[in-house]
Amino acid sequence: MTLVEGAAGVHRISFNAGDRGGWRMAEIRPVTGPGLAPFARLEAFAPSELPGAIWCLSSVSSHQRYTTRDEAGMMAARPAPLGRPDSRRAALIPIRKSPAWWTLAQDERRAIFQESSGHITIGMDYVPGVARFLIHCRDTGGPFDFLTWFEFDESAEAAFDEMLTRLRATEEWRYVEREVDVRLVRAEG
């Protein structure tokens, strides 16, 4: 017998690429390393893998790993929720970091993430225009360590691209060994 019940607050989240779902593929940009196979539609935030998916990236919604209480308070004060009617553009950016990153201690990773690279600071410059949801997936299998989902208004896409350019120039990004930028447009019915 296996014990199967999960922890409170931990929910499975799957991104299914195939022929159904609320988002249409616009472009797949392989930023570092191999890309992902093209598809017609993406089902975001599904509770499980869908039959017939071309690919499925999946993990669980869990707790925050680097954010301090002050930073969490700052973010809570400027909410940027998912699902806004005007958010008709989205990006799914799966990332894998190198073994060198994962052998760093917690304080070293934190220092690179924010004190050196300003990851949170950069992200906050694009709030509330860009909504963001981060999923950790290193421990749950698959080829990536993080899946980040972004939603924004069409008019914010240039600002979103600027944010990515700034992040990719940081010390933190030297540890990124695979990154794919999947752009999406909300499907009309």
Add this chain to the structure above:
Amino acid sequence: MTLVEGAAGVHRISFNAGDRGGWRMAEIRPVTGPGLAPFARLEAFAPSELPGAIWCLSSVSSHQRYTTRDEAGMMAARPAPLGRPDSRRAALIPIRKSPAWWTLAQDERRAIFQESSGHITIGMDYVPGVARFLIHCRDTGGPFDFLTWFEFDESAEAAFDEMLTRLRATEEWRYVEREVDVRLVRAEG
């Protein structure tokens, strides 16, 4: 198609309770909340669930979450390896922490873990007598958030009990909502 390859450095580890394996059950102590079903033998560090297991607790070996570089260096300077011939006693202690713990920010959890509760400091008082291996499992499913495996010489069992008493008196342990202490003796052939 599902992407199944795992990240480098991430390996599945299972503890199978049943009728085989290198460790014989000595006692199951339900410390907080329900215990676990008794068994004859435990297979520790198996790569997967074994058929016929009474229960299986499983996760992946991953990266450290709270340890700083200085602390990691201090621990590396006083190694306490698993598998020493004299280590004929072991304990498997699965723990679940409360939702209140997991909604704390990283700096708050770290401050309770070490600055207030001295978790690492207490543990280091029992090195090298007590060898320890920690596995995170909140994100990988099952009823626990951590599995900790300890090995020690029979003569160190009283010191090991003292260590647990000290840890359970800390602020950190107020967030423990389930804990089981499974004691084991190395099976003679």
